Amino acid sequence: MDNNKFRLLVVEDDQFLREFYQELLQAEGYLVDVAAEGETAAQKIHQGGYNLILLDIMLPKKDGLMILKENKINPPQSANGPIVMLTNLGQDAIVKNCFELGAAGYLIKSAINPDQVLTEIHNYLKPITPQA
Amino acid sequence: MILSVLLLIAIALIIFLVSALLSLRRKVNETTKTLTAVRRIYRLILEDLDFDSVVQKTANSIPEELKFGTGVVSIYDERTRTIRRISASVTSQAQNAVKTLNASIKKPFNKIEISIDDPNNLMAKALRERKIFTTPDVYDVLGPVLTREEAAKIQEIMGTKTTFVLPIFLKNKPIGVFLASTQKKQENVTEYEMNIITDFMNTIGVIIYNSKLYTSLQETTESLNEANTKLKALDKLKDDFVSIASHELRTPMTAIRSYSWMALNRPDVVLSEKMKKYLSRTLISTERLINLVNDMLNISRIESGRIEVLPKQFDIQQLVQDVFSEVDVKAKEKNLHLKLTNSQLPLVFADQDKVHQVLLNLIGNALKFTPVEGTIEVSFFCDGQIVEVLVKDTGVGITQENISKLFEKFGRLENSYVMAATTGGTGLGLYISKSLVNLMGGKIWAKSGGLNKGSTFIFTLPVANKEVLANAAKYTIKLGDQAKPLEPVSI
Numbered sequence: 001m002d003n004n005k006f007r008l009l010v011v012e013d014d015q016f017l018r019e020f021y022q023e024l025l026q027a028e029g030y031l032v033d034v035a036a037e038g039e040t041a042a043q044k045i046h047q048g049g050y051n052l053i054l055l056d057i058m059l060p061k062k063d064g065l066m067i068l069k070e071n072k073i074n075p076p077q078s079a080n081g082p083i084v085m086l087t088n089l090g091q092d093a094i095v096k097n098c099f100e101l102g103a104a105g106y107l108i109k110s111a112i113n114p115d116q117v118l119t120e121i122h123n124y125l126k127p128i129t130p131q132a
Numbered sequence: 133m134i135l136s137v138l139l140l141i142a143i144a145l146i147i148f149l150v151s152a153l154l155s156l157r158r159k160v161n162e163t164t165k166t167l168t169a170v171r172r173i174y175r176l177i178l179e180d181l182d183f184d185s186v187v188q189k190t191a192n193s194i195p196e197e198l199k200f201g202t203g204v205v206s207i208y209d210e211r212t213r214t215i216r217r218i219s220a221s222v223t224s225q226a227q228n229a230v231k232t233l234n235a236s237i238k239k240p241f242n243k244i245e246i247s248i249d250d251p252n253n254l255m256a257k258a259l260r261e262r263k264i265f266t267t268p269d270v271y272d273v274l275g276p277v278l279t280r281e282e283a284a285k286i287q288e289i290m291g292t293k294t295t296f297v298l299p300i301f302l303k304n305k306p307i308g309v310f311l312a313s314t315q316k317k318q319e320n321v322t323e324y325e326m327n328i329i330t331d332f333m334n335t336i337g338v339i340i341y342n343s344k345l346y347t348s349l350q351e352t353t354e355s356l357n358e359a360n361t362k363l364k365a366l367d368k369l370k371d372d373f374v375s376i377a378s379h380e381l382r383t384p385m386t387a388i389r390s391y392s393w394m395a396l397n398r399p400d401v402v403l404s405e406k407m408k409k410y411l412s413r414t415l416i417s418t419e420r421l422i423n424l425v426n427d428m429l430n431i432s433r434i435e436s437g438r439i440e441v442l443p444k445q446f447d448i449q450q451l452v453q454d455v456f457s458e459v460d461v462k463a464k465e466k467n468l469h470l471k472l473t474n475s476q477l478p479l480v481f482a483d484q485d486k487v488h489q490v491l492l493n494l495i496g497n498a499l500k501f502t503p504v505e506g507t508i509e510v511s512f513f514c515d516g517q518i519v520e521v522l523v524k525d526t527g528v529g530i531t532q533e534n535i536s537k538l539f540e541k542f543g544r545l546e547n548s549y550v551m552a553a554t555t556g557g558t559g560l561g562l563y564i565s566k567s568l569v570n571l572m573g574g575k576i577w578a579k580s581g582g583l584n585k586g587s588t589f590i591f592t593l594p595v596a597n598k599e600v601l602a603n604a605a606k607y608t609i610k611l612g613d614q615a616k617p618l619e620p621v622s623i
Contacts, residue, residue, distance in 0.1 A: 016387040020394065027398070058379060088382040090426075091617035109386045110422045111620060114393050 003029030006051040006125055010034045011041040011067075012086070013059050017109070021054065021086075024114055025121070038062025045083075048076030052124055054086040055103070057094065065094075068101035082124050086117070166327040169197050173332060174339070183347035184219075190336060191219040194312040195226070198325050201290050202226035204311040205340075206246075208259060214245040215255050215309055225290040225313075232289055237282050244277045248306075252276070255309040258299040264333065265297040266318055273297060273311055294318045296329055302337035310336065367436075371616070374432065378425050385425075389418040420558065426619035427560035431541070434567045438616035441486065441571050441609040445479040445596040448487070448519060452510045455491045459499060466504045473511035480519050481596035481607060485618070486568045490576075492621045493561040494523040494589045500557060501587070502527035518574070519595055524588040530580040538578055539566040561621070565591070573607050 008030045012018040018034055025032045033050070035041035038059040045053060045067060057064035064085065071083070082104030085095075090108045098106060107120055173193040191203045203221040208214075220226040220241060230241045250256040254265045254272040267273070270292055271283035278286070292313040300307040312329060314321065392415040395401050396408060403411070433439055449472065456463075456470045463470050480487075498508040506526040513520040530538065542559040569576040569591045576591040594600045594607060 014383050014387065017383065017390065020387065020390045024390075024394065088379055088386060090620045093617055108620065110382045110389065114390055115397065 004031060007031045007049060009044055009050045009053045011055045013037060013056060028118060038067060042067045042070060045071055045080060046076050048078035048080050051081040052121060053080060053083045055083050057085060057087040057089050065097060065101065068098060068103060072102050084124060162324055166324060166331060169328050170331045173197055183343045186339060186343035187219040191221045194332060195221045195223045198328060200312050200314040201292055202313045205308060206255060207308040208306045213248045215248060216245045217241055228289050229286050232286060239278060246277065254297045258297045258309055259306045262299055267295050268293060270295055291315045294321060298329065298333040300333060300337045300340065302341045307337045307340055378429050381425055382422060385418050385422050389415060424558045427558045427564060429619050430564050431560060433616040438614060439571065440611050440615040441483045443482050443607045444484060445481055446484050448480045448521060449474060449477060451484065451487060452491060455495055459495055462499050468499060468502055469507040471507055471509040473509060475512050477512055477514055477519060479596040480593040481600050482572045482593045486572060489618060489621050490565045490568050490591060493565045497561060498523055498525035498527060514595065517595055518592040520590055520592050522588055522590050524586065526586045529583045529585040530587050531583055535578055538562050571609065
């Protein structure tokens, strides 16, 4: 698959982790955009055009749940692919809440290996045709 | 002659008897009247238990009943050895006196404290000598706190001619002093009035004492409630702190884990064998640290009673099947066979998420402690009341003396330490499983043929039969806002 046709957004406030995911995904050929806090993330998501978004929950300025809520009420100008939560909050209630707010998946950072993250992303992108 | 003498004697006798009878009747009437009055007073005072209102009613009682000018209640404080005025009757004389004391004399009513050792004050004397005193001069009860002139001014306002000083005791313990003043001269005070005053004095002690106890009990309850509210708030702060701190801990741990993984797995990173070993140990230890944080969070939630149990009916075999799919990748890494022995089983009645956690833990342990090519088998037994879930492996086994330590906190066995260290085990999983099974009304235990002879972990769950469903509340723990979720188990 031509990964370089997929635009991915990584929303992560921790610099090391943000750069880690960026490097991991770029090495796979994806085009990676990043956001380090909630407001920038919300703007980017609203502009749209990403094939997949990895979204943290605990974020400065605006948390992941709020971003999901706003995205649901006020859809992006240009459609996005699935939003997959990538977080360290693993409680059932929060997971459930995210799915209700439109998240397509839920990955717990501390519980899965980076190769599993790649597999998951691959699976979410499988049915999607890259955006022009 | 003799006859008329006899007649006279008889008449005298009759007169004597009649007058004795009349006097007796009068006495009985008077006693009845006194008793009725005293009863009326008590009933009024006893309507309330609160100390302030009991004391106020006590102060009012004698003036109301006997049309006296004032009534004043003072309490004896053992600690300071002083007698302090705390309540005056709501009669106009008493209220005017209080006003004058507070405003122009500037010796506020409730600040008039008399030492019990004062040689002249009649209140002190009455308590010391346990006797009623009567005086025409209010200085005897106001001095030496008030000067003679000030006392005279108060006496003028009240128009007092006689003051009764009644010591109040309970079981020989001094409680306080009651002052009753009247505008009558002492010689005009009737026997009836004296009776009421004495009766009143003899029993008012227990009333004041009880209401004091009641009020202090109320105050204690109030301060306990306050302390409880504060503790709850602190507890919440602590919970929030632990939640946030553990989340914050996980972020750097995830970074360590991710970068060591990257170093080990990226083809463009060249590592020496030693470096590989060091990094893989860093990776495993970080995983263990992450698991420890999760397990400790779970234990703190279980032990502080924050875990809800919301049971429902479900198929335990299906759940085991789901757990098998979850651990499939791990099992394949070691070429382990996962086997499910199906039986005809009724539904169980338990909290599915919690059972899921227990199964993940037991099967996860079996995965860790069973060498390659081994088998992990889950089977069931049911007697109609409970379902036993048996997780059996062909792993390293447990010696008899170690079996009892298994379910303790950090009860990891010595010979399993190395293996646990290389597999990310925390030594807390079985303790958590035991706590969860117990919360759901089940039991958990283990058996093993000994070292290298495999282990079997068994836990029970109630069958969803009529009896259990009728007593669903017994198996349920609902906490609402107080409830905390469980952190996921990693395998």
